[in-house]
Amino acid sequence: MFAVALREALVAGECDVIVHSLKDLPTAEHPDLRLAAVPKRADARDALCARDGLTLAELPEGARVGTGSPRRIAQLGAARPDVVAVDIRGNIDTRLGFVGHEDPERRLDAVLLACAGLGRLGREASVTERFALSGWPTAPGQGALALEVRDERGSRALERGLAAVEHVTTRATVLAERLVLADLEAGCAAPIGATAFLEDELLFLTATVYSADGTRQLTSSHAATPESRSAADLADAARDVAGRVVAELLGNGAADLAPALESP
Numbered sequence: 001m002f003a004v005a006l007r008e009a010l011v012a013g014e015c016d017v018i019v020h021s022l023k024d025l026p027t028a029e030h031p032d033l034r035l036a037a038v039p040k041r042a043d044a045r046d047a048l049c050a051r052d053g054l055t056l057a058e059l060p061e062g063a064r065v066g067t068g069s070p071r072r073i074a075q076l077g078a079a080r081p082d083v084v085a086v087d088i089r090g091n092i093d094t095r096l097g098f099v100g101h102e103d104p105e106r107r108l109d110a111v112l113l114a115c116a117g118l119g120r121l122g123r124e125a126s127v128t129e130r131f132a133l134s135g136w137p138t139a140p141g142q143g144a145l146a147l148e149v150r151d152e153r154g155s156r157a158l159e160r161g162l163a164a165v166e167h168v169t170t171r172a173t174v175l176a177e178r179l180v181l182a183d184l185e186a187g188c189a190a191p192i193g194a195t196a197f198l199e200d201e202l203l204f205l206t207a208t209v210y211s212a213d214g215t216r217q218l219t220s221s222h223a224a225t226p227e228s229r230s231a232a233d234l235a236d237a238a239r240d241v242a243g244r245v246v247a248e249l250l251g252n253g254a255a256d257l258a259p260a261l262e263s264p
């Protein structure tokens with residue numbers, strides 16, 4: 001919603017650059033806009049912000065945990081089927097405000113949020129647990145920013161300037177993750193987690209598709225060896241590894257598992 005409004009302002013010339021959270025951008029390219037830079041990614045993990053310093057395992061049976069994300073609801077269901085997921089909306093401080101809310105009707109025991117957003121707002125002190133990406137993969141592109149400009153001659157100098165904050169590895173890893181969404185024809189509301197990282201000479205990608213309640217899940221992991229660390233070779237490796245992960249997920253019945261996989 002915010003990304004669409006910002007893009008309208010950019011196309012209308014009301015601003016010249018947008019700083020998006022990359023995970024909020026549709027995977028399809030915008031015909032009139034360009035991703036001028038993807039800076040180095042912040043922490044891609046999800047965090048639990050619970051009352052009394054509690055971790056997910058320590059929450060009492062039937063605890064109420066706030067999140068509006070189908071992926072987080074499924075992951076919560078997989079980890080703690082007894083816990084109740086409560087649909088919440090609003091900005092990060094609004095969501096944090098539900099923990100220990102004075103109104104018992106609205107009060108929650110915890111909320112699930114992205115480490116990156118909490119960090120940018122200086123709210124790390126609210127975090128009581130960070131979930132390892134290996135068991136709790138997050139939204140494609142989570143933790144990364146995207147700097148967007150108009151695709152026009154007048155923006156070329158601006159684009160060259162913004163290239164100073166480009167981080168080639170982040171661009172390639174978020175490409176691999178977003179291709180999973182795009183190739184599964186899934187929207188941002190699909191219960192899918194994807195995590196890519198570059199280690200030694202390998203680009204690793206792991207993606208998990210969940211049933212809505214998290215009781216069933218499918219995971220696929222592959223690695224590709226980029227020819228070099230150039231942007232073009234890393235992008236080729238990202239497409240290669242994403243293609244193999246998606247083929248394996250579909251071959252194992254991902255579409256039946258999550259009929260919620262629908263076009264954005």
Ligand SMILES: NCc1[nH]cc(CCC(=O)O)c1CC(=O)O
Nearest residue numbers: 021023113114116117142143144
């Ligand atoms: N869904 C909304 C959203 N979009 C980006 C972030 C912050 C994390 C990021 O920039 O990747 C958040 C909040 C959240 O998921 O907790």
